[in-house]
Amino acid sequence: GESVGLHLPTLSVQEGDNSIINCAYSNSASDYFIWYKQESGKGPQFIIDIRSNMDKRQGQRVTVLLNKTVKHLSLQIAATQPGDSAVYFCAEKEESNDYKLSFGAGTTVTVRA
Amino acid sequence: ETGVTQTPRHLVMGMTNKKSLKCEQHLGHNAMYWYKQSAKKPLELMFVYSLEERVENNSVPSRFSPECPNSSHLFLHLHTLQPEDSALYLCASSQGLSYNEQFFGPGTRLTVL
Numbered sequence: 001g002e003s004v005g006l007h008l009p010t011l012s013v014q015e016g017d018n019s020i021i022n023c024a025y026s027n028s029a030s031d032y033f034i035w036y037k038q039e040s041g042k043g044p045q046f047i048i049d050i051r052s053n054m055d056k057r058q059g060q061r062v063t064v065l066l067n068k069t070v071k072h073l074s075l076q077i078a079a080t081q082p083g084d085s086a087v088y089f090c091a092e093k094e095e096s097n098d099y100k101l102s103f104g105a106g107t108t109v110t111v112r113a
Numbered sequence: 114e115t116g117v118t119q120t121p122r123h124l125v126m127g128m129t130n131k132k133s134l135k136c137e138q139h140l141g142h143n144a145m146y147w148y149k150q151s152a153k154k155p156l157e158l159m160f161v162y163s164l165e166e167r168v169e170n171n172s173v174p175s176r177f178s179p180e181c182p183n184s185s186h187l188f189l190h191l192h193t194l195q196p197e198d199s200a201l202y203l204c205a206s207s208q209g210l211s212y213n214e215q216f217f218g219p220g221t222r223l224t225v226l
Contacts, residue, residue: 009153032213043117043203043217044156089156098210099144099169103155 010108013084019077021107023090026071030092034101035064035075039086047075047088051095077109085111115139117218119204125224126194134189134221136204142216143209145187147179150201150220162187163210194225 013019025033031052036044050057050064050073057064063076073090087106094100117138126132138145147159161169162181176198178190187204201222205215 034213036217041219043119043205043219045217046214049213093213095213099146099161099207099215100158101156101215105153105155 008107009105010110012110012112013080014112015080015082017080019075019080019084019109021075021077021088021090021109023073023075023104024071025073025090025092027092027094027102028071029094030102032093032095033064033066033073034091035062036089036091036103037084037086038089038106044089080109080111082111082113085109117204117206117216119202119218119221121221122219123222123224125226126191127226128194128196130194131190131192133191134202134204134223136187136189136218138185138187138204138206138216138218140206140208140216142206143184144207144212145181145184146205146207146215147187147189148203148205148217150203152200156203160189161210168210191223194223196225199223199225 034049035047037047038044048059048064050066061078065074087108089103089106091101091103120135144163146161149157158171159173160179165181176193180188201220203220204218207215
């Protein structure tokens, strides 16, 4: 079965509000996590990553939080914009396992004007 | 052209046809990947090439045949496909197998009639 999953398949957010997208993983050996964004008609695009030795990492308008105790990952988007409408995937891997990324099914985020 | 490109972007084929998908990366990477993306399912890794050698064949049916003539090009040859093979086929590349970030192309939307 899947080792990575997202809590909600869809999320509707008012423009300007903050978005929180959640992801649960089951492989306790995973030590690297990554968030991808996939807009309609495009391939997945890297947003931000985090290693298991960190709890939080910030990028431009995005923050990833990692809770290893409960094996939970979240992506926070500040001041959500229409251009943030997309499908968001989390993925995890064991860094010793080279290339094998395991992806979740994705959360579709729709931004309301 | 920059990044990872894929052609064609859309393909409709009958079950008796033979067609090929093409991927080209302009990033100087050494590893390339084929993924299958079906509706509401996680990305499925199909094949992995490193320095033109196949390192992963993830239990993919033989009606899918990959080819990597050089580190910049990757093909997926298709023959006698089934309707359930209809999906978005994504190509990705990374600097090497041990590099975490994979860069994706826009995908080929395949419909098998």
